[in-house]
Amino acid sequence: MALSSPLMRVSCSPTPASAAAATTRSNNNNKNNNFLCTHALDAVHIRRAAELADKSSGFTSPHPNFGCVIATQSGKVAGEGFLYAQGTKPAEVLAAEAAGNFSRRGTAYLNMEPGDCHGDHAAVSALVQAGIERVVIGLRHPLQHLRGNSIRALRSEGLQVHVLGEDLNGKLIEEARKSCLLVNAPLICRAASRVPFSVLKYAMTLDGKIAASSGHASWISSRTSRNRVFELRGRSDAVIVGGNTVRRDNPRLTARHGGGHMPMRIVMSQTLDLPDEANLWDFSDVSTIVVTQRGARKRFQKFLASKGIEVVEFDILNPREVMEYFHDRGYLSVLWECGGTLAAAAISSGVIHKVFAFVAPKIIGGKNAPTPVGELGMVEMSQALDLIDVCYEQVGPDMLISGFLQPIPDATPVIPSVDETYEIDPTVTPYESRIIFFYKTWDPYGAFSNFSPHAIKMPDASGDYATWLSVEHYYQAQKFVGVDDPVARDGVENIKSAKSPEEAARIGRSMQRQQPDLVRSDWESVKIEVMYRALKCKFSIYPHLNSMLLSTAGSVIVEASPHDLFWGGGRDGEGLNYLGRLLMQLRSEFLGESYTSS
Ligand SMILES: NC(=O)C1=CN([C@@H]2O[C@H](COP(=O)(O)OP(=O)(O)OC[C@H]3O[C@@H](n4cnc5c(N)ncnc54)[C@H](OP(=O)(O)O)[C@@H]3O)[C@@H](O)[C@H]2O)C=CC1
Numbered sequence: 001m002a003l004s005s006p007l008m009r010v011s012c013s014p015t016p017a018s019a020a021a022a023t024t025r026s027n028n029n030n031k032n033n034n035f036l037c038t039h040a041l042d043a044v045h046i047r048r049a050a051e052l053a054d055k056s057s058g059f060t061s062p063h064p065n066f067g068c069v070i071a072t073q074s075g076k077v078a079g080e081g082f083l084y085a086q087g088t089k090p091a092e093v094l095a096a097e098a099a100g101n102f103s104r105r106g107t108a109y110l111n112m113e114p115g116d117c118h119g120d121h122a123a124v125s126a127l128v129q130a131g132i133e134r135v136v137i138g139l140r141h142p143l144q145h146l147r148g149n150s151i152r153a154l155r156s157e158g159l160q161v162h163v164l165g166e167d168l169n170g171k172l173i174e175e176a177r178k179s180c181l182l183v184n185a186p187l188i189c190r191a192a193s194r195v196p197f198s199v200l201k202y203a204m205t206l207d208g209k210i211a212a213s214s215g216h217a218s219w220i221s222s223r224t225s226r227n228r229v230f231e232l233r234g235r236s237d238a239v240i241v242g243g244n245t246v247r248r249d250n251p252r253l254t255a256r257h258g259g260g261h262m263p264m265r266i267v268m269s270q271t272l273d274l275p276d277e278a279n280l281w282d283f284s285d286v287s288t289i290v291v292t293q294r295g296a297r298k299r300f301q302k303f304l305a306s307k308g309i310e311v312v313e314f315d316i317l318n319p320r321e322v323m324e325y326f327h328d329r330g331y332l333s334v335l336w337e338c339g340g341t342l343a344a345a346a347i348s349s350g351v352i353h354k355v356f357a358f359v360a361p362k363i364i365g366g367k368n369a370p371t372p373v374g375e376l377g378m379v380e381m382s383q384a385l386d387l388i389d390v391c392y393e394q395v396g397p398d399m400l401i402s403g404f405l406q407p408i409p410d411a412t413p414v415i416p417s418v419d420e421t422y423e424i425d426p427t428v429t430p431y432e433s434r435i436i437f438f439y440k441t442w443d444p445y446g447a448f449s450n451f452s453p454h455a456i457k458m459p460d461a462s463g464d465y466a467t468w469l470s471v472e473h474y475y476q477a478q479k480f481v482g483v484d485d486p487v488a489r490d491g492v493e494n495i496k497s498a499k500s501p502e503e504a505a506r507i508g509r510s511m512q513r514q515q516p517d518l519v520r521s522d523w524e525s526v527k528i529e530v531m532y533r534a535l536k537c538k539f540s541i542y543p544h545l546n547s548m549l550l551s552t553a554g555s556v557i558v559e560a561s562p563h564d565l566f567w568g569g570g571r572d573g574e575g576l577n578y579l580g581r582l583l584m585q586l587r588s589e590f591l592g593e594s595y596t597s598s
């Protein structure tokens with residue numbers, strides 16, 4: 001669906017701040033000023049590409065949202081497009097069609113690197129054929145098997161490609177990049193957490209109640225807010241509630257904002273003690289799936305099946321199992337509209353990514369009136385979950401507060417896919433290389449694992465050497481080293497004296513989870529270097545490990561952890577594989593040393 005493409009001039013100083021900055025610098029350095037203007041213009045067009053991409057939210061699932069803006073050499077918008085639904089024309093094709101001849105020598109702005117799922121390079125070809133000279137990309141594709149492919153293809157066709165955060169930096173660029181992350185947060189979070197992007201939404205009174213003590217809840221929020229909820233539903237693949245909300249509210253859970261995407265409805269009920277008559281059993285608009293405990297009320301299951309309702313049984317009915325199941329069915333995003341009981345279970349099991357709380361200026365009171373989140377087992381305020389990227393918005397008379405419970409995982413720094421690996425290790429040939437997987441210590445190449453029982457000697461801050469029983473012991477302890485707190489110091493000692501690498505990992509991870517304030521503030525920026533130094537020591541002092549590492553020359557090394565998507569490669573290669581990457585880097589360095597010494 002191409003949008004109309006009036007040739008419109010876009011200002012290169014869109015905000016007062018950037019304008020002021022541009023003016024100050026122009027006095028000193030014209031070249032710098034031009035650069036700043038280009039950056040500001042790039043940021044404006046990328047934000048527009050993200051805005052366009054967002055138009056099809058809910059329709060492209062489980063694919064990403066793509067938007068494209070084509071600008072002429074002078075920065076005027078010549079054409080725009082966005083992917084309307086999966087299988088329809090790519091955004092880049094639509095934008096190029098809309099721009100026609102105006103795209104010659106122009107710049108294309110993409111919120112995300114095209115994925116080329118079909119292998120026809122349709123997006124890349126469209127830009128090449130349109131005569132585009134420069135492509136600015138908000139984000140690399142978040143899925144590892146697609147990441148970097150289109151960027152490489154564009155560059156090999158001679159187009160200049162600039163990726164935000166890699167080739168372009170600065171405040172405006174970072175903000176533009178954030179808008180690209182937000183548009184595809186569901187895809188990015190889903191890929192990293194292997195559950196659908198889950199949003200918990202509730203409406204509460206000013207005194208924190210989601211219903212009166214009688215259970216009556218219609219309505220807390222205003223009509224305007226409820227219309228907004230219809231939009232949220234329209235962006236989701238499914239809306240989920242617990243059995244009690246079905247019994248109490250008899251909800252419909254449809255998106256009634258006119259013509260939008262209609263989400264599936266899911267009911268989670270252990271007892272299956274649900275009414276025979278319910279709005280959710282009427283699927284004239286959309287179907288309902290009931291998920292339950294294996295063996296629950298078989299006759300009622302048959303009754304639901306006779307009405308055309310799908311029933312799925314689980315051995316253990318908990319939010320994580322249910323979400324993993326829907327992830328495997330291809331669901332991209334789920335809106336939780338349950339009460340506090342199920343909301344607490346969902347938060348505890350770590351599946352909720354984002355929260356939308358509508359706060360109505362009303363007070364209902366009631367000691368036993370339900371609240372949005374039930375028991376989480378926390379006893380001190382320091383344990384409270386802090387929302388990230390919080391937004392406050394007035395909706396009618398209500399206030400909508402939204403924010404992330406987990407940060408959107410960052411797909412940069414870029415871990416190369418198999419054919420990019422040769423850039424870190426030239427012994428690896430792009431197309432014919434073998435992949436060596438390692439994970440558990442008893443596997444072939446298991447000695448590559450950080451849990452292998454190879455002690456290392458590492459210097460502390462004052463240069464004194466200490467022995468650590470494994471790389472894992474050292475790595476876990478470094479999270480808390482230098483933190484001026486007796487609990488952190490005890491933690492370091494406990495990790496150091498842990499009897500096994502598993503125990504060291506357990507202590508380190510649970511301290512990090514439960515007391516994140518004890519983790520050194522620079523941890524995220526130093527952890528790769530910490531790991532690199534520990535590995536370098538391990539593979540330097542044990543000659544047989546060094547030989548084993550060198551014997552893998554030419555192969556890609558992947559830590560086959562299905563869970564650790566940072567150090568490991570993930571279940572389907574979606575992990576960043578930093579551990580494998582460091583091993584390949586070390587291998588390359590050791591090989592280089594042996595060539596120079598021979
Ligand atoms: N204002 C608002 O935004 C909202 C208000 N409400 C109000 O909240 C009240 C209902 O709250 P609440 O009772 O907490 O309802 P929930 O929607 O949280 O339902 C709880 C039920 O979920 C089912 N369930 C399935 N698996 C689990 C699990 N692993 N852990 C926990 N529960 C599970 C059980 O159903 P079963 O018993 O069938 O086995 C359980 O009784 C009502 O008064 C309703 O009006 C509800 C939603 C939103």
Ligand SMILES: Nc1c(N[C@@H]2O[C@H](COP(=O)(O)O)[C@@H](O)[C@H]2O)[nH]c(=O)[nH]c1=O
Nearest residue numbers: 203217219220221249251252253254337
């Ligand atoms: N009470 C309440 C909400 N309650 C939620 O909305 C459901 C009813 O949806 P429907 O039947 O489709 O209109 C209900 O079961 C519960 O999940 N939502 C809100 O935005 N504001 C409100 O005040």
